Amino acid sequence: MSTLLKREHIIYGNLTQQAYTIDTFLGAGTQGEVYRAHANGKLVAIKWYFPHYIQNDLPLRQRLENAIRKGSPDNNFLWPLELVTQPNNAGFGYVMPLRPSNFKSIVDLMRRRAEPSFSALISACLQLSESFLQLHAKGLCYRDINFNNVFFDPNTGDILICDNDNVDVNGATGAINGTPRFMAPELVRGDEPPNTESDLFSLSILLFYMLMLHHPLEGKKEAAIRCFDQSAMNRLYGTEPLFIFDPQDTSNAPVAGLHDNALVYWVLYPQFLRDVFTRAFTTGINDQHGRIRENEWRVILINLRDSLFYCGCGAQNFYDADNVKQCWACNKDLVYPPRLRINNAVVMLNHDTKLYPHHTDQTQKFNFSAPLAAVNRHPQDPNRWGLQNLGNNAWTITLADNSVKIVDSQRSVNLAAGIVINFGNTSAEINV
Amino acid sequence: MIEIIKRPGGAMANRPLHFFWLADCSGSMYGEKIEQLNYAIRNAIKPMQDVAADNPNAQVMVRAVKFSTGAQWHIATATPVEEFKWDNLSSNGVTDMGQALQLVAEQLDVSLMPERCLPPVLVLVSDGQPTDDFSAGLAALMSKPWGKKSVRIGIGIGQDADLDVLQKFIGNPEVKPLQANNAEDLVKYIRWASTVVLQAASAPASQVKDQVSTGVVPIPQAPAADIDTDDVW
Numbered sequence: 001m002s003t004l005l006k007r008e009h010i011i012y013g014n015l016t017q018q019a020y021t022i023d024t025f026l027g028a029g030t031q032g033e034v035y036r037a038h039a040n041g042k043l044v045a046i047k048w049y050f051p052h053y054i055q056n057d058l059p060l061r062q063r064l065e066n067a068i069r070k071g072s073p074d075n076n077f078l079w080p081l082e083l084v085t086q087p088n089n090a091g092f093g094y095v096m097p098l099r100p101s102n103f104k105s106i107v108d109l110m111r112r113r114a115e116p117s118f119s120a121l122i123s124a125c126l127q128l129s130e131s132f133l134q135l136h137a138k139g140l141c142y143r144d145i146n147f148n149n150v151f152f153d154p155n156t157g158d159i160l161i162c163d164n165d166n167v168d169v170n171g172a173t174g175a176i177n178g179t180p181r182f183m184a185p186e187l188v189r190g191d192e193p194p195n196t197e198s199d200l201f202s203l204s205i206l207l208f209y210m211l212m213l214h215h216p217l218e219g220k221k222e223a224a225i226r227c228f229d230q231s232a233m234n235r236l237y238g239t240e241p242l243f244i245f246d247p248q249d250t251s252n253a254p255v256a257g258l259h260d261n262a263l264v265y266w267v268l269y270p271q272f273l274r275d276v277f278t279r280a281f282t283t284g285i286n287d288q289h290g291r292i293r294e295n296e297w298r299v300i301l302i303n304l305r306d307s308l309f310y311c312g313c314g315a316q317n318f319y320d321a322d323n324v325k326q327c328w329a330c331n332k333d334l335v336y337p338p339r340l341r342i343n344n345a346v347v348m349l350n351h352d353t354k355l356y357p358h359h360t361d362q363t364q365k366f367n368f369s370a371p372l373a374a375v376n377r378h379p380q381d382p383n384r385w386g387l388q389n390l391g392n393n394a395w396t397i398t399l400a401d402n403s404v405k406i407v408d409s410q411r412s413v414n415l416a417a418g419i420v421i422n423f424g425n426t427s428a429e430i431n432v
Numbered sequence: 433m434i435e436i437i438k439r440p441g442g443a444m445a446n447r448p449l450h451f452f453w454l455a456d457c458s459g460s461m462y463g464e465k466i467e468q469l470n471y472a473i474r475n476a477i478k479p480m481q482d483v484a485a486d487n488p489n490a491q492v493m494v495r496a497v498k499f500s501t502g503a504q505w506h507i508a509t510a511t512p513v514e515e516f517k518w519d520n521l522s523s524n525g526v527t528d529m530g531q532a533l534q535l536v537a538e539q540l541d542v543s544l545m546p547e548r549c550l551p552p553v554l555v556l557v558s559d560g561q562p563t564d565d566f567s568a569g570l571a572a573l574m575s576k577p578w579g580k581k582s583v584r585i586g587i588g589i590g591q592d593a594d595l596d597v598l599q600k601f602i603g604n605p606e607v608k609p610l611q612a613n614n615a616e617d618l619v620k621y622i623r624w625a626s627t628v629v630l631q632a633a634s635a636p637a638s639q640v641k642d643q644v645s646t647g648v649v650p651i652p653q654a655p656a657a658d659i660d661t662d663d664v665w
């Protein structure tokens with residue numbers, strides 16, 4: 001096959017003068033080709049642009065230089081590190097970190113070739129929200145959030161965001177308008193150029209896809225379309241967008257047999273998640289001010305992960321207020337484990353639950369490296385469960401009879417109904 | 433170890449996309465040209481399968497028609513792209529292109545097509561001029577709703593290809609027939625039609641400004657021809 005660069009070709013970094021040797025062709029997209037290359041025994045990825053693309057996107061070089069100067073918003077981006085060129089070749093490209101093979105695409109998730117647990121999946125959603133927050137906070141706009149630009153590790157929920165060469169200062173005019181099915185309606189209609197608010201819409205679409213394995217606007221209206229062509233897409237995603245679970249208008253409800261994933265997953269998740277998606281795709285659909293922002297997604301997704309618990313059959317289910325539900329896997333009535341009410345959230349106390357700084361202090365950033373508490377078993381009596389203090393500060397607990405005790409670091413408190421734990425900044429009550 | 437099911441539901445819902453090759457096997461294709469076409473299509477199978485595997489919106493089904501004196505199905509049953517294989521074509525006879533369009537038109541009848549689909553993709557490859565009633569074939573194709581909605585690409589092989597006919601087949605002045613003057617271009621165009629166009633018909637990639645619209649779906653730019661003259665027919 002003919003590619004723009006070949007094995008053993010050498011290209012040079014503009015900043016470091018580093019010589020990179022091309023190893024293998026990894027794939028091609030609409031803008032260029034991506035290769036694996038090495039320098040000093042280290043592997044990197046190189047994107048090399050099609051000559052016709054360079055001609056069509058004149059600000060490309062400048063945009064990349066800006067991105068390289070600014071640096072990656074956080075570690076989850078396969079961010080451009082430096083431009084690369086080749087002597088006697090007008091073309092150019094850029095170097096970025098190589099994506100490790102344990103990362104799978106969102107397409108693998110949609111086709112069920114990658115099967116994360118709910119908790120890993122929610123972690124991936126959470127990290128996506130955090131990373132886009134970092135990018136937007138820098139005044140940048142991503143412009144092309146879609147299936148093919150996000151990768152995740154199905155075991156851990158770690159994510160990587162690639163294709164960062166369209167990223168630009170919010171408001172700048174650029175070459176890419178987005179990807180159909182992910183573009184905000186105002187972009188599909190051609191009313192507005194991409195901006196941070198349209199990124200937020202695309203993020204909501206991606207999160208809905210990841211959690212429900214379905215598009216939030218594909219219901220009866222999609223079912224009624226015989227040939228799914230450009231004009232159909234313009235209607236569905238641009239001029240007549242209607243949420244499939246719009247509480248006021250059921251004319252685009254999911255159709256059993258065609259949109260089963262939407263029907264299966266929607267009822268599985270807690271009401272607070274349904275509420276936020278409903279806002280994202282009702283008020284947020286035409287009003288840019290109604291878009292769900294990343295910090296709200298972060299809180300929602302943290303709460304969502306905290307509401308996970310295990311059925312006796314091993315399946316992960318979600319706590320949804322005190323409604324009795326059946327397990328999606330074995331159909332038995334679900335039995336809730338003990339849980340902790342902190343502020344307005346409920347954290348399920350599973351055998352493997354850990355509490356982190358943000359749980360006990362709302363001013364703390366999310367940081368999952370050092371847990372403050374973990375559910376454990378009594379060393380002598382395996383039927384007794386407790387919450388162990390893994391932090392440095394003692395907790396004060398108030399028992400049901402109003403007596404007060406201290407739980408020093410490394411000690412545990414029984415998971416018994418009515419116990420109130422004062423963590424210092426916040427109190428929480430154990431419910432069973 | 434029993435693998436417990438981690439999450440319910442099935443794969444994301446998608447639609448079939450019917451892809452048709454229409455290959456010229458007339459006598460003038462004899463020798464190198466037909467072998468180069470066979471090679472180019474075989475070469476495109478893996479990239480086509482990769483693109484399809486990366487596209488959760490489509491379930492790609494492939495068929496092929498050959499035409500010379502008359503037209504016949506080369507691959508008659510809609511074959512999932514994962515199972516698509518190419519048996520080499522041989523050539524002789526005249527260029528009954530119109531009959532090939534008739535055959536495809538029959539299959540695109542609403543009674544034979546699934547109820548809900550993505551736009552079909554038709555790729556016509558020819559090195560000459562039709563010897564039968566091309567217009568009647570095209571009219572038959574365009575009389576079918578699925579024919580009208582199809583994305584049509586025309587590839588001419590060599591200098592004698594009738595680009596006007598291919599342009600009529602395409603039916604959109606903004607999309608030009610591709611003229612392959614050497615084996616390398618043919619490989620490139622066949623690959624482009626079976627990957628980029630296939631993708632565009634179901635899940636258009638990132639929307640680059642100013643891309644050509646075929647009316648049915650936007651088609652990204654075709655690769656440039658090589659002005660390399662080594663391999664000229």
Ligand SMILES: Nc1ncnc2c1ncn2[C@@H]1O[C@H](COP(=O)(O)OP(=O)(O)O)[C@@H](O)[C@H]1O
Nearest residue numbers: 027028029030031032034045078097098099163
């Ligand atoms: N850093 C990377 N490491 C490994 N593979 C990559 C990397 N970046 C891109 N790729 C792969 O290269 C191919 C083309 O890249 P992509 O960025 O989608 O191109 P385009 O933006 O032109 O559409 C894809 O298959 C993608 O998965």
Ligand SMILES: [Zn+2]
Nearest residue numbers: 311313327330
């Ligand atoms: Zn169960």
